[in-house]
């Protein structure tokens with residue numbers, strides 16, 4: 185560790201992503217949680233939607249996004265860490281998560297030359313309240329690692345609709361997102377392929393809606409990457 189890094193680590197100690205314990209140095213995860221995280225890697229994922237075999241959402245969303253991938257299942261320490269990232273202002277986890285997300289993009293979509301990275305937007309009031317936009321920080325981390333620019337001003341959150349996590353049925357989620365997101369007026373794309381970033385892929389309704397909007401403005405293919413995806417542990 186350099187002098188500046190050790191000074192920062194002493195002033196603003198990191199807490200473990202998986203359990204909240206204080207971490208020595210500038211890491212993000214304790215050894216025990218790192219093991220648990222690795223056990224939550226999505227194995228035998230559906231090649232299209234990236235969900236574990238029994239949780240495939242392709243029948244519900246045959247179009248919209250082309251493919252989706254996530255490094256982790258949304259369980260245990262992953263769920264804990266993402267919750268703290270989004271709601272407890274652990275903004276520094278964006279760097280940790282985007283590292284895993286970049287790796288999954290390279291592994292799964294390595295052959296695609298993306299024109300830009302688009303993140304699922306948050307309504308400005310909510311962003312002001314939280315102090316940051318979690319998906320935007322993930323997009324920035326990915327941009328830095330993949331060398332692909334973040335494409336801004338394409339999608340907007342209307343402020344309508346409730347949190348997707350609160351919608352219990354697929355039909356409710358779909359109805360909820362339809363009014364929640366819209367294309368920015370006049371936004372046009374050139375037929376290139378785009379990487380859409382969200383924190384968690386749940387029913388797929390948000391990804392589907394945003395991908396449809398991007399294609400409506402001229403995107404070629406839309407690939408989705410999230411920090412985690414819901415599904416049963418294998």
Ligand SMILES: [Zn+2]
Nearest residue numbers: 200203214217
């Ligand atoms: Zn831990």
Ligand SMILES: [Zn+2]
Nearest residue numbers: 230233240242
């Ligand atoms: Zn699938």
